[in-house]
Amino acid sequence: MSLALAGLARRRLARDRPALAALASLVLVALACLIGPFLTGHAPERIFPDFVRVAPSLSAHPRPDEVRPALQRLAFRMRVALEDVTREGDRVRLTLSAAKPIDLRSLRLLPRSGLFGEPTVLERSADGSRLVIEVPVRKLTFLLGTDALGRDLLTRCLVAGRVSLLIGLTAALAALLIGVAYGAVSGMAGGAVDALMMRLLDILYALPFVFFVIMLLVFFRAGLWLVLVAVAAVEWLDMARIVRTQTLSLKGRDFVRAAAALGAGTGTILVRHIVPNTLGPIIAAATLLVPRVILLESFLSFLGLGVQEPATSWGVLIAEGARALESAPWMLAAPAGFLVVTLVALNRLGDGLGEALDPRFQRDSAGR
Missing domain, CATH: 1.10.3720.10 (MetI-like)
Known part of the structure; x- marks a missing residue:
């Protein structure tokens, strides 16, 4: 040509x-x-078990009504009881208790879930069976679900x-x-x-x-x-x-x-x-x-x-x-x-x- x-x-x-x-x-x-x-902001292989078949939306997750159920599932995996949840903006204050001292390594489940950041221990009882921690809430957006x-x-x-x-x-x-x-x-x-x-x-x-x-x-x-x-x-x-x-x-x-x-x-x-x-x-x-x-x-x-x-x-x-x-x-x-x-x-x-x-x-x- x-x-x-x-x-x-x-x-x-x-x-x-x-x-x-x-x-x-x-x-x-x-x-x-x-x-x-x-x-x-999401790896293609990253699984969010708390958000299975979520419909497309411009709003961020977790929504206010989704925070406590997600924390309860994490507390069950950590083998602790979730006594109180208080949300202040993009941070959540949790009160955790257990029959025996709480292993701080179990707190790693919070950031691994993808919903929360690194926790900060605010209070700890003398025997270690009660913790008050604060964690940041991550914003997850699924534009196509x-x-x-x-x-x-x-x-x-x-x-x-x-x-x-x-x-x-x-x-x-x-x-x-x-x-x-x-x-x-x-x-x-x-x-x-x-x-x-x-x-x-x-x-x-x-x-x-x-x-x-x-x-x-x-x-x-x-x-x-x-x-x-x-x-x-x-x-x-x-x-x-x-x-x-x-x-x-x-x-x-x-x-x-x-x-x-x-x-x-x-x-x-x-x-x-x-x-x-x-x-x-x-x-x-x-x-x-x-x-x-x-x-x-x-x-x-x-x-x-x-x-x-x-x-x-x-x-x-x-x-x-x-x-x-x-x-x-x-x-x-x-x-x-x-x-x-x-x-x-x-x-x-x-x-x-x-x-x-x-x-x-x-x-x-x-x-x-």
């Missing part, structure tokens, strides 16, 4: 406002997934986005590296070599993808890397067919014949003339491949064949949300929202790139 045509495509894409909006949405989603988990274990759903969705986007980008990279090379060589070779390479492609097409994944699970443990291998092993097939078709239409052009007449080898013609002139369909197809792979990974994870705990993806979260749809609909709505926005943006950006890089549109724009 010449610099003039590339500039024309860039200007055409710049005039496509829906495509630019889709690109901006993708950038925001990617940045949120990369940086967001460090800003939410929590899941069935009490984990922050916003953080989980952002971390899951890293995995889903990684799988989509890996498949696109595999399609570019394997599919472009395979299709260009097949189209340029022609004849029996082309026929043999296409029959091999047909055989790979005939293998059911889910059966292929199940077969891999027989020999290997399910996990992220297995999904990456399975997706990368089959998603280059469409790209190979696209590049082969483009190569067949280009190798009879005058500029290719001129290069061959000047002594350029087959490899040089492929690298310098054929592949650069197929970049338009390649980029558009690669952009549209990413949402398809993300959706495929979500389907595998929904069936339990994809990403496994402690890793997570949007598909895993959607599967968990579907099981808790009646009691906690936000568990399904949150990851599904991220997935829908990403898929729509990728598809719209792919359409925009396809139009911007289409030589027919470029000639029309140049003529005007």
